Amino acid sequence: MATEIKAPVFPESVADGTVAAWHKKVGEAVKRDEVLADIETDKVVLEVVAPADGVLTSIVKNEGDTVLSGEVLAQFDAGGAAAPSIPAHQEPAQAGAMPISERDPAVNPVVPDSAPQTQSAQDQSPAVRKAVTENNINPADIEGSGRGGRVTKEDVVAHVAAPKAAPAAAAPTATAVSLAVGERVEKRVPMTxxxxxxxxxxxxxxxxxxxxxxxxxxxxxxxxxxxxxxxxxxxxxxxxxxxxxxxxxxxxxxxxxxxxxxxxxxxxxxxxxxxxxxxxxxxxxxxxxxxxxxxxxxxxxxxxxxxxxxxxxxxxxxxxxxxxxxxxxxxxxxxxxxxxxxxxxxxxxxxxxxxxxxxxxxxxxxxxxxxxxxxxxxxxxxxxxxxxxxxxxxxxxxxxxxxxxxxxxxxxxxx
Missing domain, CATH: 3.30.559.10 (Chloramphenicol acetyltransferase-like domain)
Incomplete structure (x- = not known):
């Protein structure tokens, strides 16, 4: 049975909140009262829990999105079963789909080093799907910065704006970057x-x-x-x-x-x-x-x-x-x-x-x-x-x- 997952009703002193984190993925089975997401307000962090045993069918508000009191966050199928897994040897039905080994490590824990690490279409927000389609980009070519490696709209914009490297130039490895002498690293993190x-x-x-x-x-x-x-x-x-x-x-x-x-x-x-x-x-x-x-x-x-x-x-x-x-x-x-x-x-x-x-x-x-x-x-x-x-x-x-x-x-x- 389809159910709407809504943000908690905020007190009068709290105007809105921000989706701080999703603890469950689309298609993942959850138990009653399991924490689905955290909503951060300017005073406290509120937990959104599952109303019953079931499956999270879609996410309406992604991490970082602003939500109002009682606004719909996701769709939930009470009593539903988790999405069936795709055999490891079978090609995904949709371009840019995430391999089954990444979606559910328990199903196929052995992942070859060359296995693609891409994001499934159902895990992409509407804004990301639109941006990818308009710019004719393969999501596999974009490095996601969202939770769990998800590709965000900002990742797509940055990918489009980034200058294209010459084909012969090899990108520096993570090890080479981390060990660079005299490196001055900065990290920009938004205030909660x-x-x-x-x-x-x-x-x-x-x-x-x-x-x-x-x-x-x-x-x-x-x-x-x-x-x-x-x-x-x-x-x-x-x-x-x-x-x-x-x-x-x-x-x-x-x-x-x-x-x-x-x-x-x-x-x-x-x-x-x-x-x-x-x-x-x-x-x-x-x-x-x-x-x-x-x-x-x-x-x-x-x-x-x-x-x-x-x-x-x-x-x-x-x-x-x-x-x-x-x-x-x-x-x-x-x-x-x-x-x-x-x-x-x-x-x-x-x-x-x-x-x-x-x-x-x-x-x-x-x-x-x-x-x-x-x-x-x-x-x-x-x-x-x-x-x-x-x-x-x-x-x-x-x-x-x-x-x-x-x-x-x-x-x-x-x-």
Whole structure:
């Protein structure tokens, strides 16, 4: 039964998406809920899965194409069987067809070195077929740059525009090129939609806000001693390790209660004071920077914070973060220390008015009661929008957070 495979319904904040990858080929049998394609938006990557067991009969939107919410991506035959294979000795029925050994390596895994590596007509997009026909080109003569060696329209255009080499001139082999002395290689890769969006937001934050940063330092020894004393019991009871981030999340939450302006946001000429505490934790992923949000951190204990952070980190690594996971947030924490950063200036995450930057823990000589003591110290940076937050509030907020981290008992005793 023929079925249309459509793009997911995007939220109102997402206008469109891009087909990032097709994981199945035309004619390939798939199982129910197998991933057919990835749709990348400016916030997350969405998976398109098979509605039932069947066969992918045609692809309407190729990799790199822009798709709208609910737009048809492909045609699917529910309950259908995979296309029959062509015997290895039989000539393909269509000019430029892909040999069976390339279409399905499992059928004929032994491929002679001289076997042609061409693309079947059914794997070509309409634009490619038209361009090939109009220019009287054999697809076998074109080197495909698409997924799986597919020939794209750009490949055809480049092939037509390329100067024809003299027949006697032998093309350099891949080995000769890769070993050329003094070679200066460049690779041009388009930015993903997510990275484009991150770039736009960061640029907007630096241009449209009166951003200022205040710094302080925190002695991490009390927390490190607590982790050493209770870490094993904590992990045994709660099933998760006791990390540093949970202390900073809880300390930031308490400090936000005392300084509501730092937990506010700007909406045009209005200041929106939030009566809840949703703290975003910046996470670096292969696709770019993402900021999943911990909801109602004032109601979480340390174990719940740690579990949620681990869960978000796993989702970010696997590309499973949903739009709801990253929507909202009243304050953000970014930990550049995990990469070795000693000091940096974090950039605001609009419409939020402040962001906390954590850094590397460094052993440094400190003066304590007139004595020089080596302590594990961390620099803290609070960037804030000076249009909304005065310097006194920003500095007081950071000092309060520092005091809570250096003496965790203050958190337990609500002091």
């Amino acid at each position: 939609r997510l990275r484009q969006r991150v770039a736009q937001r960061l640029l907007s934050a630096s241009q449209d806000t009166a951003m200022l940063t205040t710094f302080n330092e925190v002695n991490m020894k009390p927390i490190m001693d607590m982790r050493k004393a209770y870490g094993d019991r904590f992990e045994k009871r709660h099933g998760t390790r006791l990390g540093f981030m949970s202390f900073f999340v809880k300390a930031a939450t308490e400090a936000l209660k005392r300084f509501p302006a730092v937990n506010a946001s700007l909406d045009g000429n209005d200041i929106v004071y939030h009566g809840y505490y949703d703290i975003g934790v910046a996470v670096s992923s292969d696709r770019g920077l993402v900021v999943p949000v911990l909801r109602d951190t004032d109601r979480m204990n340390l174990a719940e914070v740690e579990k949620n952070i681990i869960d978000y980190g796993t989702k970010a690594r696997d590309g499973k973060l949903g739009i709801d996971d990253m929507t909202g947030g009243t304050f953000t924490i970014s930990n550049g220390g995990v990469f070795g950063s000693l000091l940096s200036t974090p950039i605001l995450n609009p419409p939020q008015t402040a962001i906390l930057g954590m850094h590397k823990i460094q052993q440094r000589p400190m003066a304590v009661d007139g004595q020089v003591v080596i302590l594990p110290m961390m620099y803290l940076a609070l960037s804030y929008d000076h249009r909304m937050i005065d310097g006194k509030e920003a500095v007081s907020f950071l000092v309060t957070l520092k005091d809570l981290v250096e003496d965790p008992a203050l958190l337990l005793l609500d002091l």
